[in-house]
Amino acid sequence: MGPTMAAPKNLKIALAGNPNSGKTSIFNSMTGARQQVGNWPGVTVEKKLGFFTHKGYEIEVVDLPGTYSLTAYSVEERVARTYLVDEKPDVVIHVVDAGNVARNLYLTVQLLELGVDLIVDMNMWDEFTTCGSELDCDRLATLFGAPVVPTVGHRGIGIDDLLDAVVKLVEERAEQHRHVPITYGPHVDDVLSELTELLEESPELIGNYPARWIAIKLLEGDIEIRKLLSKDDDNASRILDTAERATRHIGIATKSDPEKVISEGRYGYIEGALKEVLTEEPTDRMELSRRLDSVFTHRYLGYPIFLAFVWILFQLTFRVGAIPMGWIDAFVGWLGGTLAATLPESQISSLVVDGVIGGVGSVIIFLPNIMILFLGIAFLEDSGYMSRAAFLMDRVMHALGLHGKSFIPLLMGFGCSVPAIMATRTLESRRDRTLTTLIVPLMSCSARLPVYLLIGGAFFAERAGTAVFIIYLLGIVAAILIGRLFASTLFRSAPAPFVMELPPYRRPTAKGLLIHTWERSRIYLQKMGGVILAASVVLWFLGAYPQNAGLTESLEQEIAEQQAIGSVAALEKVRELEADAAAIQIESSYIGRAGQFIEPVIEPLGFRWEMGVSLITGFVAKEVVVSTLGVLYHTGAEEGVSGRTLVEALRDPANEITPLAAFAFMVFVLLYTPCIVTIVAIRREAGTGWMWFSIAYQLALAWLVSFGIYQVGTLVGLG
Amino acid sequence: MTAKTPCTVPLTSLAPGDAAQVVNLNGKGAFRRRLLDLGFVAGALVRVIKHAPLQNPIEYCIGSAHVTLRREEAEHILVQQVPVPDWCRESVADGGRHRNRKRHRWGPRWLHRRTSR
Numbered sequence: 001m002g003p004t005m006a007a008p009k010n011l012k013i014a015l016a017g018n019p020n021s022g023k024t025s026i027f028n029s030m031t032g033a034r035q036q037v038g039n040w041p042g043v044t045v046e047k048k049l050g051f052f053t054h055k056g057y058e059i060e061v062v063d064l065p066g067t068y069s070l071t072a073y074s075v076e077e078r079v080a081r082t083y084l085v086d087e088k089p090d091v092v093i094h095v096v097d098a099g100n101v102a103r104n105l106y107l108t109v110q111l112l113e114l115g116v117d118l119i120v121d122m123n124m125w126d127e128f129t130t131c132g133s134e135l136d137c138d139r140l141a142t143l144f145g146a147p148v149v150p151t152v153g154h155r156g157i158g159i160d161d162l163l164d165a166v167v168k169l170v171e172e173r174a175e176q177h178r179h180v181p182i183t184y185g186p187h188v189d190d191v192l193s194e195l196t197e198l199l200e201e202s203p204e205l206i207g208n209y210p211a212r213w214i215a216i217k218l219l220e221g222d223i224e225i226r227k228l229l230s231k232d233d234d235n236a237s238r239i240l241d242t243a244e245r246a247t248r249h250i251g252i253a254t255k256s257d258p259e260k261v262i263s264e265g266r267y268g269y270i271e272g273a274l275k276e277v278l279t280e281e282p283t284d285r286m287e288l289s290r291r292l293d294s295v296f297t298h299r300y301l302g303y304p305i306f307l308a309f310v311w312i313l314f315q316l317t318f319r320v321g322a323i324p325m326g327w328i329d330a331f332v333g334w335l336g337g338t339l340a341a342t343l344p345e346s347q348i349s350s351l352v353v354d355g356v357i358g359g360v361g362s363v364i365i366f367l368p369n370i371m372i373l374f375l376g377i378a379f380l381e382d383s384g385y386m387s388r389a390a391f392l393m394d395r396v397m398h399a400l401g402l403h404g405k406s407f408i409p410l411l412m413g414f415g416c417s418v419p420a421i422m423a424t425r426t427l428e429s430r431r432d433r434t435l436t437t438l439i440v441p442l443m444s445c446s447a448r449l450p451v452y453l454l455i456g457g458a459f460f461a462e463r464a465g466t467a468v469f470i471i472y473l474l475g476i477v478a479a480i481l482i483g484r485l486f487a488s489t490l491f492r493s494a495p496a497p498f499v500m501e502l503p504p505y506r507r508p509t510a511k512g513l514l515i516h517t518w519e520r521s522r523i524y525l526q527k528m529g530g531v532i533l534a535a536s537v538v539l540w541f542l543g544a545y546p547q548n549a550g551l552t553e554s555l556e557q558e559i560a561e562q563q564a565i566g567s568v569a570a571l572e573k574v575r576e577l578e579a580d581a582a583a584i585q586i587e588s589s590y591i592g593r594a595g596q597f598i599e600p601v602i603e604p605l606g607f608r609w610e611m612g613v614s615l616i617t618g619f620v621a622k623e624v625v626v627s628t629l630g631v632l633y634h635t636g637a638e639e640g641v642s643g644r645t646l647v648e649a650l651r652d653p654a655n656e657i658t659p660l661a662a663f664a665f666m667v668f669v670l671l672y673t674p675c676i677v678t679i680v681a682i683r684r685e686a687g688t689g690w691m692w693f694s695i696a697y698q699l700a701l702a703w704l705v706s707f708g709i710y711q712v713g714t715l716v717g718l719g
Numbered sequence: 720m721t722a723k724t725p726c727t728v729p730l731t732s733l734a735p736g737d738a739a740q741v742v743n744l745n746g747k748g749a750f751r752r753r754l755l756d757l758g759f760v761a762g763a764l765v766r767v768i769k770h771a772p773l774q775n776p777i778e779y780c781i782g783s784a785h786v787t788l789r790r791e792e793a794e795h796i797l798v799q800q801v802p803v804p805d806w807c808r809e810s811v812a813d814g815g816r817h818r819n820r821k822r823h824r825w826g827p828r829w830l831h832r833r834t835s836r
Contacts (some may be wrong), residue, residue: 069756073749100783263755299772395773497750497792502785
């Protein structure tokens with residue numbers, strides 16, 4: 001809103017800072033649970049908003065992505081600087097880790113150059129002072145022209161002082177804002193003044209940006225800023241020319257290049273300033289961390305400990321999580337049953353019971369998984385162990401073109417792809433996140449297991465275990481190959497270096513963990529639940545319509561007749577007829593028609609149309625494949641009419657399913673597009689484009705591999 | 720800055736416990752800038768903390784932060800070895816072991832054997 005005459009009663013403030021500077025704990029202390037989590041427009045970088053009041057001001061606070069700098073190289077940094085320039089927050093609070101003040105002030109300097117009204121928050125002040133170090137905050141404030149306030153974010157100490165400083169800065173804006181530009185040595189400074197003058201002559205070119213900042217960015221070779229000036233305009237081209245000449249000149253004069261000279265200049269300036277204000281005890285604050293690391297990243301113990309942590313996390317998420325899942329399942333089943341019994345039998349009741357309640361059920365069933373997994377992940381992250389895990393696993397994951405931190409999402413994929421994909425948020429780079437998201441569904445999730453057990457049991461008898469094992473292995477091999485393929489083709493342009501900070505180990509706070517867990521769960525319910533629900537209803541519709549009224553009526557009549565007889569044989573007949581009715585219904589539904597329609601496509605894989613239909617219904621959830629097969633083969637999922645089980649029905653030679661085709665079917669279930677919930681999760685984490693890509697590549701992969709297995713197997717004579 | 724001195728070596732040629740001063744940075748684009756932003760500027764003091772168990776990412780200390788780099792990335796950083804500063808000699812010289820601190824040696828002895836080369 002810029003500097004207005006009267007103090008606005010509404011304030012917009014932004015939190016900037018390095019990763020691991022405790023920005024989140026400051027944010028949580030300010031807002032409590034009153035947060036909104038979403039994405040920044042156009043990118044899948046998380047945007048957190050919070051609201052609170054302080055001294056009569058309605059304050060809206062934005063948590064900017066954690067960055068070390070403000071370049072155009074990473075999405076996070078672009079998001080941060082675009083927000084600062086375009087949205088012009090009233091005050092920017094820079095959260096600084098006091099224990100690592102030099103590197104943090106490097107961002108402070110850049111924020112000042114960007115011309116924002118800045119408050120420097122010296123966070124983790126307790127850690128800093130217990131080391132015996134001293135920092136003259138007032139002197140630093142004078143040097144930088146920005147108030148400096150010490151805080152202890154995770155204990156909420158100093159937050160009020162910080163907010164008082166915000167209010168004070170807003171109310172006395174005019175006199176506070178006097179930042180002295182830093183100097184970069186004679187070579188750069190001369191050019192900077194020349195460029196700044198040129199830029200000031202044509203203000204229409206630079207919009208909201210300060211001219212000097214643009215000049216610096218031009219020398220640094222910032223792509224975005226160059227683009228901003230690549231206009232058909234005499235002044236713009238003159239400026240670009242000058243910048244280019246200056247870049248060459250600085251390169252020759254300093255035997256370096258401007259980007260390096262400017263970075264060195266910033267660090268030099270900070271070093272000079274700190275000499276005046278900082279008396280640091282020459283101790284290593286990583287002392288305790290290093291002692292812990294001598295166990296956690298120990299050459300031999302590191303991996304067993306890591307695997308033990310991951311095993312515990314997995315067991316908690318999926319074993320312990322299964323208990324509340326059972327309750328939810330039972331409750332949804334009971335609710336559906338009760339409603340079905342009370343509502344008059346009609347289309348509406350079918351929609352409510354099967355469509356809506358079934359849909360809601362399929363959304364909330366994952367909630368226990370998500371809550372437990374994210375509580376665990378928050379613990380690993382907040383304690384600092386997650387970066388150590390990445391440190392241990394990077395060598396292995398890098399071979400797949402992934403990042404060390406990709407391991408945990410991939411492993412969670414064996415439980416359920418949905419929380420696993422949500423867990424890719426722990427990866428900083430968008431490239432790694434997208435790549436991991438694309439690969440996670442190849443890890444065979446637990447919902448696919450019932451399909452393998454059914455098919456394996458039916459066709460491979462004692463060797464079923466081996467068959468299922470091969471399937472799991474195949475998923476891992478596919479993940480490795482696909483990972484390498486995508487890393488060397490689609491994601492080649494953006495190599496992600498493994499420049500990762502190992503923060504000191506810290507005790508996580510209950511508040512931080514709970515807020516994080518609550519946030520994830522809410523995102524899942526709010527942002528994904530609706531879409532999943534809608535999709536479930538659509539799929540229900542496609543499975544239930546068009547209704548074959550004539551046929552069902554005649555069947556129903558027959559059923560009623562047989563029921564009237566009431567003998568054992570008649571009741572048997574009723575069951576048979578009901579199974580027929582269900583089979584006819586799904587056969588004539590849109591999904592059934594689609595399954596028959598795609599028969600020519602799946603025939604080369606050795607699949608029958610029934611299998612095609614079950615694959616389509618498998619979009620709802622993979623275990624539905626089993627129940628659909630049960631309905632289509634006129635049996636229940638376990639045992640059906642005439643005492644025949646689904647296993648026997650599948651094995652029946654009359655159905656023409658060879659063991660080879662059955663194996664190809666298992667492979668297809670492993671590799672093809674995951675369930676709707678996963679697809680929605682992919683869209684949320686990677687964007688709509690990647691969602692479609694994921695659907696397409698998995699369908700293609702599943703078809704090709706199954707085709708290869710079936711055709712080669714037939715040729716070799718396995719069929 | 721001393722641009723070229725005979726003993727300028729890539730950072731990867733140092734062993735855990737060594738200290739060095741950054742002389743120059745090769746590489747380009749986003750990666751080089753990230754290193755600059757993290758403080759790998761000429762004159763900065765870097766210490767090698769430890770190699771990951773599979774030898775590949777390596778933990779370095781720059782400023783007061785610990786940062787991991789892959790071997791192929793650390794190769795872009797050219798340094799000059801310097802004596803380890805006194806204040807961190809004890810904690811680093813043996814790459815993470817603490818010979819003189821008996822009270823912190825919990826657990827069996829084998830747990831405290833060399834953690835890195």
